[in-house]
Each structure stands twice: as structure tokens, then as C-alpha cells.
Amino acid sequence: MMDAVAIEEGGDGFLRFEIRYEGRDAQRHQIDMMSLGESLQGFGRIYAVIGHFAATGQYAKQSQALSVKTYAQEPEAKCFSVAGLIGTASQAGLFQGMAGALVAAIVTYAVSRSNDKSEEMRHLRELLEQQMGHSQRNLDRAMETIERLVSGLGPSIKKSVAPVGESCSRIDLYANGQKHKSIDLADKEAIYSADDGELLGEREYTVLLTEFDRLLRRCKVHLLGDDIDEDLDEGGLPPRINAEITDPAIQLPGNKYGAAVSNDKPIKVKAKAFLKDGAITKLFISDCE
Known part of the structure; x- marks a missing residue:
């Protein structure tokens, strides 16, 4: 307040x-x-x-x-x-x-x-x-x-x-x-794209991380659970979207993000989502379980 x-x-x-x-x-x-x-x-x-x-x-x-x-x-x-x-x-x-x-x-x-x-x-x-x-x-x-x-x-x-x-x-x-x-x-992303999309408040998402880059704090994710896209790829997964990881824990050795990629297992994260034309196009991840 x-x-x-x-x-x-x-x-x-x-x-x-x-x-x-x-x-x-x-x-x-x-x-x-x-x-x-x-x-x-x-x-x-x-x-x-x-x-x-x-x-x-x-x-x-x-x-x-x-x-x-x-x-x-x-x-x-x-x-x-x-x-x-x-x-x-x-x-x-x-x-x-x-x-x-x-x-x-x-x-x-x-x-x-x-x-x-x-x-x-x-x-x-x-x-x-x-x-x-x-x-x-x-x-x-x-x-x-x-x-x-x-x-x-x-x-x-x-x-x-x-x-x-x-x-x-x-x-x-x-x-x-x-x-x-x-x-x-x-x-910042929402400010730069103010006319093109909408920024949602922080909430929990279930994701599968791929192409993890610890130094650049970037990855690609598949959204799972209730947020799954109706259009699936040949492997039965929804399209991948870009994600930025703002959680400082990403710099620690053996962090949960790197482990999730290595184990190829979904994780729950807290993130803000950027929407364009009603679809989530990017996540900004601040924490994970």
C-alpha cells in the first residue's frame, strides 16, 4: 500500500x-x-x-x-x-x-x-x-x-x-x-513494449527448462499444467518461449535451474508473464521451488 x-x-x-x-x-x-x-x-x-x-x-x-x-x-x-x-x-x-x-x-x-x-x-x-x-x-x-x-x-x-x-x-x-x-x-520489457502487449503480475507456473545459459541468465521453457498451449509440437509439448531468470540464486553452483535442465524434469517457478495477442510470449522468473 x-x-x-x-x-x-x-x-x-x-x-x-x-x-x-x-x-x-x-x-x-x-x-x-x-x-x-x-x-x-x-x-x-x-x-x-x-x-x-x-x-x-x-x-x-x-x-x-x-x-x-x-x-x-x-x-x-x-x-x-x-x-x-x-x-x-x-x-x-x-x-x-x-x-x-x-x-x-x-x-x-x-x-x-x-x-x-x-x-x-x-x-x-x-x-x-x-x-x-x-x-x-x-x-x-x-x-x-x-x-x-x-x-x-x-x-x-x-x-x-x-x-x-x-x-x-x-x-x-x-x-x-x-x-x-x-x-x-x-x-522494463513491458515499458519498451507498452503498445504491443500486457505484463501480468507475479504468480506460479510449472515449466520444463531447456537451453539454459547461467551467465546470460536466459533459458527457453515449455509451459505445463493449466497454462499449456493447445498447439503441441511433434513431441507432444507446447511451443517453447523465452525466459529471463532474475533470481540471484542462478549464480550459485548446483542451482535448481541447472539441475532441472540436467534432470529433464518440470519445476515450479514464480514469474511475471508477458502476453501478446492473449498468449504468453515470455517469462521473467524470480524464484523456484
Whole structure:
């Protein structure tokens, strides 16, 4: 639940947030500079545009029209993190006293690419109702502006997730010391393919692994059980689909994934599935029994 989350509103007129890059190179407190630069460009625009809306209630497309600026602060030595500030000209605007909470909620909504955004939408409407009352006209107008804003941020959102799957395993977004959004490889794939498919939430699947590559963390799988495809191949198995394994246990000697391939036996995994035209085309596996 996000209800307690708010970007910290300091008395100095800044809203504070943090971007943490977790896993892979970031575990060693380092990250590829090219992908980091692309990511920070993306997040810089995301927070600036959303911060401007929180301060003024308006959507500005051009950078020169923005009334806020985003700044990077010196990070603490953890994974690889960037502490940030949104510099606002004034907190005495349309969303006075709730700008931090609104920025966190809209950022979460913007980078979520699941088809079911009902929970994020509900939270946004509740925040707006707290400030604007129950005027349906004003609420609808604000939500329409947010939808246009999020749509316009599409290229920046794609930039922001550049390091995921390359130099880090995921990006965690923090506000007021609390994590309000985690972006993993499955989310990145959905962001890059937003117009072509749908990302399902994590659940359990029974699969048969083939063509396992421990270094690249990739494999191909046959879906079994209730998820079996009606079209079977000559061997009586459903078509193979690609899978990415984000589970850190894949790096351990004798891990369950390699053993499953060697034994040629099905295993149960936890994964997010990417759908296209109603069919599962890729799995992002985070754990296995």
C-alpha cells in the first residue's frame, strides 16, 4: 500500500527522493556510466514534469516552461544510489502541503505498465479529493491532465530504465525513506513494449527448462499444467518461449535451474508473464521451488 508514502517536503523548499540501482554491477557500488546517464536524464525529466504539475496543477511540455528543477545529491554508499531534490519556487500552490505525496503517486503510476492500474488510479483520486474536495469536474480535469502528462513522458520513462538487466537487476524508487516502486526486468520489457502487449503480475507456473545459459541468465521453457498451449509440437509439448531468470540464486553452483535442465524434469517457478495477442510470449522468473 502507498497511502503512507510521501516525498519528504523540507522546510528549505525542496522535495526529496532517492533512486537506488540494485544488483549486478550496482552490488559493487558501480554502474555503467552510459546507461546511468541515460537513466538520470529520464528520471530528471520525469520528476521535473511531475513536480511542476504538483506545484502548479499544470502540464508543461517544454523544459523552459517548468517552474521546478531536479538536482542530484551526493549518494551514500549502499548499492548504487542517487539522492535527489526537486527545487520548487513555492509550496503555496494548488496542492499545498501534499505536493510530495502527489509526486510519489504520479511517478508510481507513470512507470507502472501493467494493464490493471486500478490501485494506482484509486490512490491518485483519493489524494486529489483530499485537496480539491469531491468536485467531479475538477477531479476529472486533474486526472485527464495526469494522463496526458504520463503519456508525454513515454520516452523519458524508457530512458530511465536503461540500466535494468544490464548494469543492475532493478531500480527502487524511495520517498521519505520508504520504497514506493520497484522496476525490474519484466517491468522494463513491458515499458519498451507498452503498445504491443500486457505484463501480468507475479504468480506460479510449472515449466520444463531447456537451453539454459547461467551467465546470460536466459533459458527457453515449455509451459505445463493449466497454462499449456493447445498447439503441441511433434513431441507432444507446447511451443517453447523465452525466459529471463532474475533470481540471484542462478549464480550459485548446483542451482535448481541447472539441475532441472540436467534432470529433464518440470519445476515450479514464480514469474511475471508477458502476453501478446492473449498468449504468453515470455517469462521473467524470480524464484523456484
